[in-house]
Amino acid sequence: MSPTPSARRLRLGMPRRVFSQVLLMQVTIAAGVAVLVTGLFLAPLSKQLDHEAMRRALAIAETTAQDPQIAQGLLTTPPTKDGPVQQEAERIRRATHAEYIVVLDRHWVRWSHPTTSQIGRIVSTSPSGALAGKEVMEIDRGTLGRSARGKVPLYDAHHRLIGAVSVGIAYDSVRARLIGVIPGLLAYAGGALAVGALAAWLIARRVQRQTRDLAFSDISALLAEREAMLHGIREGVVALDRGGRIRLLNDEARRLLGIGDEAVGRAPDEAL
Numbered sequence: 001m002s003p004t005p006s007a008r009r010l011r012l013g014m015p016r017r018v019f020s021q022v023l024l025m026q027v028t029i030a031a032g033v034a035v036l037v038t039g040l041f042l043a044p045l046s047k048q049l050d051h052e053a054m055r056r057a058l059a060i061a062e063t064t065a066q067d068p069q070i071a072q073g074l075l076t077t078p079p080t081k082d083g084p085v086q087q088e089a090e091r092i093r094r095a096t097h098a099e100y101i102v103v104l105d106r107h108w109v110r111w112s113h114p115t116t117s118q119i120g121r122i123v124s125t126s127p128s129g130a131l132a133g134k135e136v137m138e139i140d141r142g143t144l145g146r147s148a149r150g151k152v153p154l155y156d157a158h159h160r161l162i163g164a165v166s167v168g169i170a171y172d173s174v175r176a177r178l179i180g181v182i183p184g185l186l187a188y189a190g191g192a193l194a195v196g197a198l199a200a201w202l203i204a205r206r207v208q209r210q211t212r213d214l215a216f217s218d219i220s221a222l223l224a225e226r227e228a229m230l231h232g233i234r235e236g237v238v239a240l241d242r243g244g245r246i247r248l249l250n251d252e253a254r255r256l257l258g259i260g261d262e263a264v265g266r267a268p269d270e271a272l
Contacts, residue, residue, distance in 0.1 A: 027196070
């Protein structure tokens, strides 16, 4: 026999018991908070790692630009794969583990590049900021893919602008650092979620004992029945709490005593 539509809705919907509903809501809230905190932590961390990578690229570019062999080679030799500029730039690149170090002249022509076939060609991204004497940090995409970049002007011994130095840090390395912290972060989030789930279970068990594991609809029905019973009988009913204050009045008690709802919460002598 197939289940009725109402039974099917009950099976697929929220649990009926107070214990199950409270537990489900508490665990959902704890999980939502854990996800939110994780997202709020990762967003600034990603920006911080990007900034650190750009600062490192800029520092390597400044070190390369201060190397006298770079400026001298740019002024006295042609851009070739065996030239002094390429040799010195590659030495610095290997020592610093940069993705690339590109030295270029004022006409945007490369004098060094990890891919030697690119030497003597025009750069793929504009170096106008560095050629204007400014230091530049950015996240951009070039011939070697997405990278964190630092660009600085290149001066000769007489402090004349003769070109620029561009250094890139592979963006995959930045992403790898970000991915590396995620397991630890998820472990903390999982621990917080487990504590939240345990607290939710304890709260739900307490609510279950106090409500005798009734469903919310059952509790609502009992309250409605109680109200109907109290107001339907012909005898006056007055209920007092431990402090002797009125907590409940039915219609007949109000009529007999000549008091209204304002008496609730007050002592009988005050109400009368």
